[in-house]
Structures are given as C-alpha cells and as structure tokens.
Amino acid sequence: MRRVAVRFGNADAALVESLRGKLRIPRRYREFLLACDPLDVETRTPAERVRLLSAEGLAAEQKEATNGWRSSWVVIGHSTLLGDPYFLDTSSPDAEGDCPVYTAMTGTEQWKPRLCASSFAMFLRILAVGMEVAKGFPEENVDMDDEQVFRESLGPRIREYDPAALKAGHWT
Numbered sequence: 001m002r003r004v005a006v007r008f009g010n011a012d013a014a015l016v017e018s019l020r021g022k023l024r025i026p027r028r029y030r031e032f033l034l035a036c037d038p039l040d041v042e043t044r045t046p047a048e049r050v051r052l053l054s055a056e057g058l059a060a061e062q063k064e065a066t067n068g069w070r071s072s073w074v075v076i077g078h079s080t081l082l083g084d085p086y087f088l089d090t091s092s093p094d095a096e097g098d099c100p101v102y103t104a105m106t107g108t109e110q111w112k113p114r115l116c117a118s119s120f121a122m123f124l125r126i127l128a129v130g131m132e133v134a135k136g137f138p139e140e141n142v143d144m145d146d147e148q149v150f151r152e153s154l155g156p157r158i159r160e161y162d163p164a165a166l167k168a169g170h171w172t
Contacts, residue, residue: 004044004131011037011055019058023074024090027097029120042080043127045134046142046150047171049080050127061085068111076120079103088120089113096121103170115168122162126171129157 011033019025019033038052053061053076061078063085065071072091078084086103093099101123102113117123133154137146155172158165166172 004042005040006038006042007040009037009039009054010034015055019055022059023062024072025058025074026088026090026093026099026120029076029088029098032120032124043131044139045130045154046137046147047154048130050077050086051080052077067109073102073113076101082106086116086123087113094119114170115165116170118162118164122165125161126158126165129161130154130171133157 013034016025016030016033020030025033033055037055039054042049042051058074058076061075063069063073063075070089070091072089073087074090075085075087077086079086083106084103085106086101088099089102090099096119098119098121100115101117101120103116104111104113117126133150137150151172155166158171
C-alpha cells in the first residue's frame with residue numbers, strides 16, 4: 001500500500017486574487033487553491049512523481065518567456081524525478097473556467113509542450129488514478145518492467161476520463 005503523506009491548506013484569498021492578476025490563473029485553479037492549497041503534496045508512481053506548488057510558491061516558480069516559453073504558461077508543479085514543469089496554458093480557457101495542463105522537457109534548446117490533461121480537473125483525476133493503479137507496485141527500486149506494466153495498466157484508466165491525454169502519450 002502506498003502511504004504518501006500530504007498536507008493541504010486554504011490559500012489566502014488576497015494572495016489568490018493577486019495571482020489572478022499577475023498570472024491570469026483560471027477560475028477552477030483559483031477555487032482549488034482556496035479550498036485545497038497543496039502545501040506539501042507529491043504523487044508517487046512507478047513512472048512519475050509530481051509535486052504540486054502551493055499558492056505561496058507559484059509566483060517564484062514562473063519562468064521567463066524565452067526559448068519558446070510563453071507568458072500564458074503558468075507552472076503549477078514539477079516532476080521530482082526529472083525536474084520538468086507541469087503548467088497550465090491560460091491562453092486556452094474553457095467555458096468552465098479551466099484550461100489544459102502540459103509538461104515540457106527541461107534542458108532542451110526549445111520548450112516543446114506535451115499535453116498531460118485536457119483540463120486542470122482532469123489532471124487531478126489522472127494523478128489520483130495513477131496513485132490507485134500504483135497500489136501493489138514497489139515504491140522503491142522500481143525496474144523498467146514494473147514501470148512498463150504500470151504504464152500499460154494506467155492507459156485504459158486514463159482513456160475513461162481524458163482520451164486526448166492518453167493520445168498525447170505523456171503518461172503511457
């Protein structure tokens with residue numbers, strides 16, 4: 001069984017409103033921070049570890065718009081395995097006040113975004129499903145076979161919620 005300690009809080013409303021102005025974060029993400037600010041939250045699976053940023057840490061984690069990085073991309077977390085950012089694309093909001101989540105490989109000449117979830121809500125769902133699928137897999141010393149079996153098990157579950165994310169291939 002996976003035992004991952006998490007700590008959520010409630011972000012200060014004035015801070016969230018300030019982030020709204022500076023970073024143009026969408027309504028759904030603002031509501032998430034106000035209700036469930038990820039103070040210490042990391043998901044761990046055989047294929048990836050994702051650490052979400054708290055409201056307090058958001059402004060400091062934003063990247064300068066260079067080498068293809070866009071000012072509309074808002075970093076909301078990182079891979080603790082590879083250091084790659086997970087980010088909202090605030091230039092593509094949907095009718096529900098949400099937007100897609102991407103990742104891009106660090107250390108390359110150009111930022112090349114890869115879809116992780118069609119919305120922030122789906123991103124959270126995929127992280128939760130990944131943790132469910134990870135039960136029964138080792139937490140440490142994961143070998144390539146474990147990672148491959150995990151990815152093959154995760155794919156059909158992602159398809160249920162977000163076919164576009166499955167097609168993009170980040171998780172599988």
